[in-house]
Amino acid sequence: MxxxxxxxxxxxxxxxxxxxxxxxxxxxxxxxxxxxxxxxxxxxxxxxxxxxxxxxxxxxxxxxxxxxxxxxxxxxxxxxxxxxxxTQKVGSENVPHDVPHDRNELMEYIKAQVRLNNKITRQDMAEGAGVSVKTIQRALKEIDNLNYVGSGNNGHWELNEKK
Incomplete structure (x- = not known):
């Protein structure tokens, strides 16, 4: 095998x-x-x-x-x-190192993905993080400075990172 x-x-x-x-x-x-x-x-x-x-x-x-x-x-x-x-979810060697392990890491992971691609889908975030879309949706609600502008495929994510 x-x-x-x-x-x-x-x-x-x-x-x-x-x-x-x-x-x-x-x-x-x-x-x-x-x-x-x-x-x-x-x-x-x-x-x-x-x-x-x-x-x-x-x-x-x-x-x-x-x-x-x-x-x-x-x-x-x-x-x-x-x-x-x-194959990413099986075995310790195959698990991506950037997969979040707790809620705060998941929220930071989502922000990083949005910075890389503001048109990323919830499904792509979930697959990359190794979690369900529902988990991504719950985490998105907790990120106050992240909003989806527009609708459907025509929309995009906006991350407000005031310093």
């Missing part, structure tokens, strides 16, 4: 019944590794044959909005696309 910024790649030895990408609508399920399949079936931990591919499509669509890729050959390969924000 290899996890990078854009995808998860899983490779497994395989008794191939074909070559190339599998199509969810056309594939016929069979155990990719019969010895392992038999063990899990015997101990009652095996799901319905083929359900893994259906579930992977279903949950990858919900999670990343994209389809996984299943490639059959001597090595069975599954590629699950990821959104960048998903």
């Amino acid at each position: 290899i996890i990078d910024d854009e995808k998860i790649t899983i490779e497994n030895s395989n008794l191939a019944h074909g070559m190339g990408a599998l199509d969810l609508q056309k594939f016929e399920p069979f155990p990719k590794n019969p010895a392992i399949s038999k063990v899990f079936r015997e101990i009652g931990l095996s799901d319905e044959l083929g359900s893994g591919m259906r579930n992977t499509y279903k949950y990858t669509q919900l999670y990343s909005g994209q389809n996984p890729v299943f490639e059959e050959g001597d090595v069975f390969r599954t590629i699950i696309p990821l959104k960048k924000i998903a």
Whole structure:
């Protein structure tokens, strides 16, 4: 298993019944590794044959909005696309150092983002901070010197920083 910024790649030895990408609508399920399949079936931990591919499509669509890729050959390969924000939240080495950890840091983070781009969206702030849009909205209400001028995509943020 290899996890990078854009995808998860899983490779497994395989008794191939074909070559190339599998199509969810056309594939016929069979155990990719019969010895392992038999063990899990015997101990009652095996799901319905083929359900893994259906579930992977279903949950990858919900999670990343994209389809996984299943490639059959001597090595069975599954590629699950990821959104960048998903890999930023996993593991201490991958967490951005500028992600705020408390309310005051979040408010300072928002101000810094507005200074860089006064047309930044709440969604972009939330993704960059690793929090929900709702959390950003609550923090925005607490920043007295920050206002959104205009409406929708035509508006922009104004930060009043009197010294």
